[in-house]
Amino acid sequence: MNKQTVIALVLTLVASSAMADPAMVGDSKLGKVLTDGQGMTLYTFDKDSAGVSQCYEQCAKAWPPLQAAEDAVAAGDYSVVKREDGSMQWAYKGHPLYTWVKDSQPGDTTGDGVKGVWHVAKP
Template identity: 40%
Template structure:
């Protein structure tokens, strides 16, 4: 019985570690005008996205991981924060209908190395005009 319980605990732990997107279920927030995730990492928008839709999939999403929401998240009532459904069916946080991403090149809280990348198509997300 103990061995079976330990096996299930190990399996549950492995599943949690294998699903990093589920760890980012908290709504992003403002920090001195910029938008960050729950770990304080800078978030970005992509100019090739259209309102409510992500154009960053597959290889792009490996370098620019989408800020995923949990299945139970619904956005907020004021309309600034919303959740879109990605091509792969996952839920992603958006600010004023612009999907949000982290950048693989940012290694620590406060890094902003993705700003201006891709011939200026990637920009640091800010709270300009948002509540």
């Protein structure tokens, strides 16, 4: 390969990895759910409004937001939400995404239905 071919290949790989979805689809007892990179179930919160998180302080300790890099770029059904503290969070179809501290292994869905306002994120 010549130098230009190698550079083109590297740029293609970088672009495709930068555009990868921030979540994956995993299996659970509730069917297909969105998961983070470690396979942990992702959730949505009914009190959030489109593109705005309402989960801070104690809430965010129990329901950690799915963090996005400061330079993360929205793609497809995924968007980026700026939180009150300036950090960035991934959202799916406008709904900010969270994990649940009481899920202990991939496939757990113990947060579904908590207080009637938390739900597994479905693809």
